[in-house]
Amino acid sequence: MKSFLIALGVFALVLVGGISWGIGVNNQLVGLDEGVSQSWSQVENVYQRRLDLIPNLVATVKGYAKHEAETLEKVVAERAKVGRVEINNPEALKQFQAKQGELSSALSRLMVVSEQYPDLKANQNFRDLQAQLEGTENRITVERMRFTEAVKAYNTTIRKFPASLIASFRNMKEKPYFDAKEGADVAPKVEF
Amino acid sequence: MIWDLIHFFGGSRRIAIAVPAVLSALCSLGIAPMSGHAAKVVPEYPPSTLVYEEKPTLNPENFKRIENYLLRHERATGDQIVIALFQGLEGETPSGYANRVYASWGLGEKGKDNGLLVAFFLIDKQVAIEVGYGLEHVVTDAFSKRVIDTAIVPQMKKGDLNAAILSAIEMIFVEIESPVIDPTKSKAARDELQQLTEFGNKVPSLVVLFFALIPLLSIFLIIYRLRYAYELDYQSKGWRPNRKGRLGFDLLDIFLILGALSGRRGRSHHGGFGGGGFGGGSGGGFGGFGGGRSGGGGASGGW
DSSP: HHHHHHHHHHHHHHHHHHHHHHHHHHHHHHHHHHHHHHHHHHHHHHHHHHHHHHHHHHHHHHHOOOOHHHHHHHHHHHHOOOOOOOTTTTHHHHHHHHHHHHHHOOOOOOHHHHOOOHHHHOHHHHHHHHHHHHHHHHHHHHHHHHHHHHHHHHHHHSSSHHHHHHHHHTTOOOOOOOSSSSSGGGGOOOOO | HHHHHHHHHOOOHHHHHHHHHHHEEEEEEEEOOSSSOOOOOOOOOTOOSEEEEESSOOOHHHHHHHHHHHHHHHHHHHHEEEEEEEEETOOOHHHHHHHHHHHHHOOOOOOOOOEEEEEETTTTTTEEEEGGGGGTTSSOOHHHHHIIIIIIIHHHHHTTTTHHHHHHHHHHHHHHOSSSSTTTTTHHHHHHHHHHHHHHHHHHHHHHHHHHHHEEEEHHHHHHHHHHHHHEEETTTTTEEETTTTOOOOHHHHHHHHHTTTGGGOOOOOOOOOTTTTTSSTTTTOOOOOOOOEEEEHHHHHH
């Protein structure tokens, strides 16, 4: 009888220990998940910031290079229809990245073309906008880097054993990264 | 380059995760480069000054003058503005490297993120301004570019580094508009104030003792009163307790009890030292970075 009670006690201890470990891991994963969401919203913020600069840019450029301004406007109109991106969905992330990439291309084309309009280049407003675009591209790079780090932390923790048990129990899946093949995503180089 | 390796291994996601992870781990040991090309090492920061020189460039009096301007601003507003003079870029972009340096040094107070880094790259003739989150709304990207174009580049073209730094700092200060030296703004100043008031705490210990005595006295009084709660009344049969009498304590006693229970002992006492005595810049130097963050704002340019 006594040995049975002892065995029961040990079993209960192990069970309690296991449960509290499980809770700990779960909370850690939740924390990492939140970290990913947070850094993603920062990424969206800076992309939105870039989008917000465009109307001003279009207005400034229109006075000098009407055709280019209108082209940019058309590109933006299509790309701006980016809804909320569900970051657990790799397809959605790819689409988001593609759209932003097209916008980047349009912007860099505009910058290249503007080289041919010395009046436009001399316009202080345009120069300010160029600085702001450059700054925003920097910010995009930084926030994407932080997002990638957050996703990496989350993914490696989920995949490691024994945390992977809790993760699959809670149905937590790996999150997608940004595609590194970034041909279209080059920041518009602004050089005088 | 890394991604070519990954595709060589068949594009497996395991590798896609493992390779950057391993490289980052090695990077933190300073062994492997982060990207395809060589990375410039971010130096450990000497915490006692707001001017960093990879190689001694400025002459001592210029160095001191710049440092004093930056220190004074830091004490007034808490903004940690740093001038860093690097030599070569070693293949990095100015804003990329400046961002890494900023992140590593942690300029600005944590939470407030009021830091700003002006990084010169003397061999490559580039300069980058990196602005913390907290100062971004004041020192905008466009303004940073203007500082570079109007204050830094013309002077650097003339070869006058000192003038470039001074005019850049002035332009930035004017934009931030630091008026009065407010001792509570800067962390170093607040620490000093804290130390002074702690000293002030030790002096009025008499007052504290007095406050401690009141509860003790009250307790004694209560005990004394309770002992004589039952008034002895001379009756024909001798002294006997007067039950119909007083309760044993009255209003005065209640106040004393309340005084004992209110825990006035716990209140800290600010001495009469206030903020005087450290308005001058001589009291202590720079206290260290607060661990603020930057989002990549700012601008860069070259001469």
